[in-house]
Amino acid sequence: MELNLQDIPRVKTITKEDFIKNYFKPQKPVVIERFIEDWPAYSKWNLDYMKEIAGDITVPLYDDRPVDYKDGFNEAHAKMKMSDYIDLLKREPTKYRIFLWNILKEVPQLQKDFSFPDFGLRLMKGLPMLFFGGRDSYTFMHYDIDLANIFHFHFEGEKQCILFDQKQNKHLYKIPHSLITREDINFANPDLKKWPALKNAKGWVCNLNHGEVLYMPEGYWHYMRYITPGFSMSLRAIARNPKNLGKAIYNVFIMRSFDNIMRRIKGQKWIDWKNEQAIIRTNKAQSIT
Template sequence: MGFDFQAVERVATISPTDFYNLYVKPQKPVVVERLTADWPAYEKWHFEYIKQVAGDTMVPLYNNDPVDYTKKVNEPDATMSMRDYIDLLLSGQTTLRIFLYSLMKHAPVLQNDFKFPDLKLKLIKSLPFLFFGGKGVNVFMHYDIDLSNILHFHFAGEKRCIIIPPEQTPLMYKIPYSNICHESIDIDHPDFNQWPALRHVHPYVADLRHGEMLYMPEGYWHYMKYITPGFSMSLRAFPIHASNIVRGVFNLFVVRHYDNWMRKRKGAAWIEEKNKRAIAQTNATLSKLRP
C-alpha cells in the first residue's frame, strides 16, 4: 500500500495572466506541456548535444548515501567530465547524479537554447540549474532552502515528480535545521507502520516527458525519480509571500551555517539527535490528529 496520489493538473499552453491567477496566486502546481515547443532546446537538448558543447566540463556528482556529518551541505561525492558521466549514465552502471549545477557558466552556448518565459514571475535569471540522472535514480524528498517558486523543465526522457504542499510539513518527519525528511523513509514504498504520520499526507504526482514543465510553488516538497535517463533545468522565481522571502534568507544565511557548525562540533551525534527530534516532533503532531 502506498500514497493516494492526486495527478497534477495539465494544460497544453497558457497565457501569462492565466498562469499567474490560476496557479501562482493560489500556489497550485501545474504541468504546461508545450511551453518549450518554440525553444531551440526542444530539438537540441539530448545527451549527444550536451556532450558536444560541454563534454570536457568537469561536473560534481552526488549519490544518495545518508547525510555524512563530515561533509558540508551539497558537497559532491565525486567529479568527472560531462562526456564520461553521460556515457556512464547511459550504460546504466551508475546511480550518481548531477544536482543543482550551473552548467551555463561553463557552456554559455546553452543560454541561446532557451527563453526565460513571461509568466508574471520575478525570475532569478542568474540561476538556471541543471540536473541529470539515470534510470531508477531518485532525488530524496526535500524542499528548496530559499523557498523559491520553481519552473522545472525536463528533457531527453521521462521523470516522475512527487510533490507535497508545505502545509503538510508537520507530518513529513522533517529534520530540524534542514530541508529534508528522515532519510530512512522510502517514498516509493512508504511503511505506514513505521511512519504513521505519512498516512495523512496527500501528495501530487506528475510524470514529465521531453519538453514539459512542472510549476512547483514556493516551499513545496519534491521527490524526483528518473524513469529513463534524462536531465532537467530549473528556473527559480522569488517567493510572492513576504514571509517566505524572510524565511528563505534566514535559511540561507543562518540555518545552513548553524547546521554546518554543529556538524563540526558534535559530529555523528548531531545527525542522530536531529533524526530523533524529527520523529518526536512529527509524532506530537500525529497525536493531535488522533481521536
C-alpha cells in the same frame, strides 16, 4: 495502502494571466505540456548533445548516501568528465546525479537554446540550473533553501515528481534545522507501517516527459525519480509571500550556519539527534503515542 497523492493538473499551454490567476495566486502546481516547442532546446537537447557540447567539463556528482557530519553543505561525492558521465547514464543504472549545475557559467552557448519565459514572475536570470540522473536515481524529499517559485523543464525520457506543500510538514518526518525529510523513507514505495504519519499527508504527483514544464509553488517539498536517464533545467523566481521570504532569509543566513556549527561541535551525534527528533516531533504532531 499508498501515499495520498492527486495528479498535478496538466494544460497544453497557458497565458500569463491564466497562470497567475489559476496557479501562482492559489499556489497550486501545474504541468504545461507544450510551452517550449519554439525553443531550439526542444529539438536539440538530449544526452548526446550535452556530451558533444560539454564533454570535456569535469562535473560534480552526488549519490543517495545519507548525510554525514563531515560533508560540507552540498559537497560533491565524486567528479567525472561529462562525456564519461553520459556514457555511464546510457550504459547502466547509476545513483550518480548532477544537481545545481549552472549552465550559463559552464557552457555559455547553451543560453542560445532557450529564452526566459514570461509567466508574469521575474525569473532570476543568472541561475538556470541543470539536473541529471540515471535510471531509478532519485533526490531525497526536500524543499529549496530559498523557497523560490520553480519552473522545472524536463528533457529526454521520463521523470516522476512527488510534491507536498509546507502545510504537510508535520506528517513528513522533517529533519529539524534542515530542508529534508528522513532519508530512509522511500517515497516511491513508502513503508507506511514504519512511517504511519505519511498516511495523513496530502500531496501531488506527475510524470514529466521531454519538453514539459512543472511549476512548483513556493517552498514545495519535491522528490524526483528518474524513470529513464535524463536531465532537467530549473528557472526560479524569488518567493513573493512575506512569510516564505522571511523563512528563506532565515534558512540562508541562520539555519545553515547553525547546522554547520553543530556538525563541527557534535559530529555524528548531531545528525543522529536530528534523525531521532524527526520521528519524535512527527509522532507528537499526529498525537500518535
